[in-house]
Amino acid sequence: MNQEKTSYSKEELKEFEELINQKLKVAKEELNMLKESLSKRNDTGTDNTASTSKLLEDGADTLERESLSQLAARQQKFIINLENALVRIKNGTYGVCVDTGKLISKERLKAVPHTMHSIEAKLAKK
Incomplete structure (x- = not known):
């Protein structure tokens, strides 16, 4: 299995x-x-020339x-x-989607290492 x-x-x-x-x-x-x-x-010095x-x-x-x-x-x-x-x-x-509870793909984490959403969850929110 x-x-x-x-x-x-x-x-x-x-x-x-x-x-x-x-x-x-x-x-x-x-x-x-x-x-x-x-x-x-x-820090630019400004004089009052108008x-x-x-x-x-x-x-x-x-x-x-x-x-x-x-x-x-x-x-x-x-x-x-x-x-x-x-x-x-x-x-x-780390690496677990906060929306689906599933593992976020390695490819996605390498591209966006701070993400908390799988691509499926991200697309579903649009």
Whole structure:
């Protein structure tokens, strides 16, 4: 009788943990770069010359600052999701779909290692 697997082996979990740690390292480096860019943007010396080009520059700077802030927030959320995945590895719930209770495919976890949903559950929500 061929039973469906309900969890990943310790070796498989170790493999996922290494993948997540690599992604976490890169994500944290990218977040630091975004934060540095933001702090440099905020340090621009502004004098009170109210020319039209200055107003356009300020508008572009504000837009870029907002864009960098959104990227930083998204990166922060990604880091939290990766850290939560590491917690799930430790407590034995990693790789199990929260909706179906079935094992999430290895291919999906390699592509999106912080996911908590199988592709079936993800598609069903659309």
